Each structure stands twice: as structure tokens, then as C-alpha cells.
Amino acid sequence: MGNPKTETIRLAETYAAKGDPDGWFEEFYDRAGGDISRVYWADLEPNPLLLDWVDAHPTPAGRRAVVVGCGLGDDAEALRERGYSVVGFDISPSAIDMCRKRYPDSPVEYVVADLFDLPASWLRGFDLVYECNTIQILTGANRLRALSAIAELVAPDGEVIVSCRSRASDDHSQTFPIALDRHEIDGFVREGLTETHFLAYDDHQDPPVPHFFAVYRRLA
Template identity: 45%
Template sequence: MFEQQPAAIQNKVKELAAEAVRTSEPSGWFEVLYQEANGDASQVPWAKLTPHPYLQDWLEGYSHQAESMRALVVGCGLGDDAEALALKGFQVTAFDVSPTAIAWCHQRFPDSTVNYIVADLFNLPTEWHQAFNFVWECRNIQALPLNVRSQAIAAVASVVAVGGTLLVTTRLRDTDDEPDGPPWPLSHTELAQFQELGFQEIHRDLFDDNEPHTVKHIRIEYLKVGS
């Protein structure tokens, strides 16, 4: 249910992503999509103008002191998840590769405490290395083709401080065969790369949506235990 979209939008996303793959710019299509949306959030398939329910549910059970915690939102889109973390008390930085998306965040939340920044997952600021106590990665890796997946996973892993939490939400596939996409669901083998990069899995939840062909979604909480 959460990711159901009109066929026209699904086809547009597939065309933009295919062109980005052909030109070896795997994240280049996000800015095109945001620009062509022309301020209409219904044209951005992942923009629900509300925090992601898997994040909101996790935050409701979060009992630690958040005020001293630095949080990073990967691929923040229109900012709702970042605002939910800020409301909980986190010191939030949120980035997106799309300048249009970041400008949209500033327009929607002019008085926000969130530090919204244009940044590229494949070229993150060096000062972000192991700098965040909490990192939220929601369906960004699955929007990138498999030939850059390991690089994307390593980039997400790199910003989590030792002792910090990484919360990942993604579609899940049961085989290592390359799926049709986007999105390209992650395999168990791909998710295992986080453990190879110094993370311990704390908890995972599996969800099924209400699409005609059931799609598995997973939320995994990791603890960074090594460099």
C-alpha cells in the first residue's frame, strides 16, 4: 500500500532511472524528477508529506535521551522524516542529491532546526565520517542499480559513529538474481555487507504490503561495533 503509485508515475521513474544508468549517473534522475514535479508532491512517488510509518513506529518505542544525539537522514526528500527526528529531540542533518528537494524542504519548514544540505551519497563531506549517533536510511539504496550497490552501502555505513545506530528500511528480495527495477530490492547477501562493515544486527521486522504481488519490506536496526 505504501508504495502503490499510478502507472504513469511508475513508468516515468523507470524511464528516468534507465537513462541515468545508461549515462553512468545512477543518482542523476532524482533532480529531474523533483524539477518536473513543479511543486506537486503527488508526482514524487515516495513523498507522502508525513513521516514514514516504519520510522514513526520505531521512534515511539525509542526511550533514550535524544537531545545530545546527532542524526543524519540519507536522501531526505521533502523532509518529513527529518522533522520527526527533530521533534523527538535529535540534532538533525538531512541531505539529498537534489537541490530542488532541499529548496522544497526549506519552503515547507522555514523555521526548522534541521540542517538541510545538498550532498551526494557517493561524495559525502569528509567531516561526516563516523560523525552521527543515529542514521536513517530509507529506500535510497534500493533506488540505485546493483553495480553501485556496494559503494552505496559502504557510504551509508561510513557516517555512523562507533556505538551509534543505523536504521535501514528497504524492499527485500529472496535471491541474488538481479531484479527488475527501480526499485531494485536488496538481497540478504547485500544486507550482510553491513555486518562486514562493523555492524551488529539488533532487531529486524518484516512487513508485507497490499500490492497485487506481495512485496516484502524489512526494517533492520544495527549497532556500529567496529570501524
């Protein structure tokens, strides 16, 4: 068996060459055949920085949250446990099927949806938007399109929490996944949101991987 990351890069490149740079997501999850252990990038636990932030900023029960590219559902379930009414969406039907099977009794609304063709009722409709690592696995103009689409989910007085790999501004590497630099993540400010928290840190991998964890609010 080959290296899973190398195989994923080849898969993504194949779809990009066909003019369908996002099409590989479904094939990747379909290949997993419902086996969550084959989704090699999944931590199978919620992001601890997300939990720290939400626990430090409790909100009234029932506020709406959406998890962009929800993968296997861990972050969506964590937000549900903290009182949010949660939508988790992914472009991959196989990923959503895995979420529903992992959490068969969950009230989280797991939905197949395309970030570039979202339901009109979702626009500016969520008090909390969580984006983790979606932009970094896109290429070209789709990165800016994705950032703009994510920002448009944030309701007045709502916020988007962004977790992603980071890189220095003079690093022009196109190695997959393509990490965000400070100018790129500042696109949320250019979309009309206000930065309220920003953390640059190295994770605990060997060698460590630099990350950003940032929060942006749409002022009412």
C-alpha cells in the same frame, strides 16, 4: 499523462545509458516544480516503524541524526520532534528546496550532498542514521558503494536504521526499484556493524510488497 512510475524508470534508464546513473534524481524533482503531489512515491508522513523504534528507544536530547536521501523531509522532522539534532541531505537541490519551503522555520539542517562525496566531518559522526529506499534505486556497483557510505556515517555506539523493499535470495529480477535480498542487506554486518533488530514483513499495498526493517549498531 503517462504512468509516473514507468516515466521514472525511463528517466533512470536514460541517465544510466549516459554513464550518470544518479543524475536523474535532480531532473525528477525539478520536473515536480515544487508540487509535492508530483513526487508520487512520497507518503508525506514519517515511516511508522521508524517512529515505533525511536519512541521505544528514547535517547538524550541533542544527539545527532542524519536522514539519507531525505526527500521531502517527513522523517527528518519526526526525528527533530523527538529531540535529535538533525541533518537531512539529498543529492537533488530541488528536493532540498522543497524541504526548506515545506518547513521554513525548522532547525533541521537541510543540505545538498552526494552520498559518494560526503563531508569528512560527517564520517562516523551520527548517533542515528536513517536509510530508507536509497540503495534500492541504485544499480550495479553503486549499491555496494552506497551501503558502505551509509555505514560510515554511524558513530561509535550509534546505529543505522534501514527500511527497504525486500526480495528472496533466488530472485534476480532487475525490475526498478531493485529490492534488497538478505545477503545484500547483511552488507551492513560485513561493514563492521552488529545487527540488533531484523523484521521481514509485507506492507499494506494491494498486492502486498515485502520489506525489511533492520537496525545495526557500531559497537563502541
